[in-house]
Amino acid sequence: MDHFQLIDGVMRCEGVPLAEIAAEVGTPVYVYSTATMVRHAEVMRAALAPMPDPLIAYAVKANPNGAVLATLARAGLGADIVSGGEYVRARTAGIPADKIVFSGVGKTEAEMAEALKNGLYQFNLESDGEAETLSAVATALGMTAPVGFRVNPDVEAGTHAKISTGGAENKFGIPIDTALAAYRRAAALPGLAVQGVAVHIGSQLTNLAPLEAAFRKVGALIEQLRGAGLDIAVADLGGGLGIPHNPALPDPPSPEDYGAMVRRIAAGWGARLVFEPGRLIVGNAGILLSRVIRVKPGITHPFLIVDAAMNDLMRPALYDAWHAIEAVAPRGGKMIANVVGPVCESGDTFATARELDAVQAGDLVLFRTAGAYSAAMSSTYNSRPLTPEVLVDGDRWAVVRPRLAVEELIRAENVPDWLI
Numbered sequence: 001m002d003h004f005q006l007i008d009g010v011m012r013c014e015g016v017p018l019a020e021i022a023a024e025v026g027t028p029v030y031v032y033s034t035a036t037m038v039r040h041a042e043v044m045r046a047a048l049a050p051m052p053d054p055l056i057a058y059a060v061k062a063n064p065n066g067a068v069l070a071t072l073a074r075a076g077l078g079a080d081i082v083s084g085g086e087y088v089r090a091r092t093a094g095i096p097a098d099k100i101v102f103s104g105v106g107k108t109e110a111e112m113a114e115a116l117k118n119g120l121y122q123f124n125l126e127s128d129g130e131a132e133t134l135s136a137v138a139t140a141l142g143m144t145a146p147v148g149f150r151v152n153p154d155v156e157a158g159t160h161a162k163i164s165t166g167g168a169e170n171k172f173g174i175p176i177d178t179a180l181a182a183y184r185r186a187a188a189l190p191g192l193a194v195q196g197v198a199v200h201i202g203s204q205l206t207n208l209a210p211l212e213a214a215f216r217k218v219g220a221l222i223e224q225l226r227g228a229g230l231d232i233a234v235a236d237l238g239g240g241l242g243i244p245h246n247p248a249l250p251d252p253p254s255p256e257d258y259g260a261m262v263r264r265i266a267a268g269w270g271a272r273l274v275f276e277p278g279r280l281i282v283g284n285a286g287i288l289l290s291r292v293i294r295v296k297p298g299i300t301h302p303f304l305i306v307d308a309a310m311n312d313l314m315r316p317a318l319y320d321a322w323h324a325i326e327a328v329a330p331r332g333g334k335m336i337a338n339v340v341g342p343v344c345e346s347g348d349t350f351a352t353a354r355e356l357d358a359v360q361a362g363d364l365v366l367f368r369t370a371g372a373y374s375a376a377m378s379s380t381y382n383s384r385p386l387t388p389e390v391l392v393d394g395d396r397w398a399v400v401r402p403r404l405a406v407e408e409l410i411r412a413e414n415v416p417d418w419l420i
């Protein structure tokens, strides 16, 4: 459930009309609902509550805005981070060090040292080489790094190829079949405290079966590792649960279904469970608000040219992702259109032959499910300044990332002396 509702002809985010935000901030603009984020955090917490002290580490990559992170920190979530930058963001937003897990296949020595010095719950290592590097970094600092290995369970996640991560051919994790040897090597290295196992097989999963298969393999591995004398106290089950976004498709499994499945598989593990949801928390807590620039005739369907583009929301171009598109003030009636942005690429297409509310030049439209991997993945391609972001909380709202003028983008660059 989200808090973007059309009531009496007025589309609001919580108590705030979207037209008011568009009038004051301009378009395109991302709008986030505090109530939706907090609700999703609560639903996830409730679904996992029967397990002892689970750590819900929000995947910062989904939406790293400081106000979003501060909201989720207040809601009690930790953070799953994949870079030094995300570490700084998480701590700046008030997320405690002991709720931070550090994932990612390419952590650098500098990133390892920063996280170690400032504290974290666990590094999820992805190779022998990474274990050796972290051992050297920790030893040089006179510290001990808490670690787990991310294992690759070789499970087909059944999602888009570009967001599948648990197949043997993917770059992620160590092969689960040879994990014992990697654990033994790591346990023998100085400066590492081996404590956990981690897994993450992909994103926007709409079927629990691949997750269940992966978790069963993790359970078997924990037994094997303990049998070999390793003290495994933590099992990080990653993120990946899909969210509803297209009313024509069946809803994905609910957090309750997910929680029940996890309990069934992991109840006897005697390990602290960690979860890394990203999309589930913020995906449907955000929309992209945009204005129709003009409607241009096309061979089969008109082109609805909006002022948002692939640089603002690249999911349709990158993954053929489907985002609901609706009028903010429906005039009545429907149209079929190709919805496109102003960027100079044919890939700058949000929807093809889409039936949507009939709209005209000047009308506002919104793209739903734009709270995750949306502003986070935006760029300034075509010298379009990053889209501003707004956070709504009840009847109040604030710009949480302002629109930068193109002059500010230019000022951040240097033209060498010889060109002046």
Ligand code: LLP
Pocket: 059, 062, 080, 103, 104, 163, 200, 202, 203, 204, 238, 239, 240, 241, 276, 277, 278, 279, 280, 315, 319, 372, 373
């Ligand atoms: N943990 C790890 C180690 C991850 O790599 C990810 C996402 C997550 C947790 C969070 O997954 P979630 O619960 O959000 O599915 N840009 C793509 C999604 C990329 C996901 C990358 N990893 C998209 O827009 O669909």
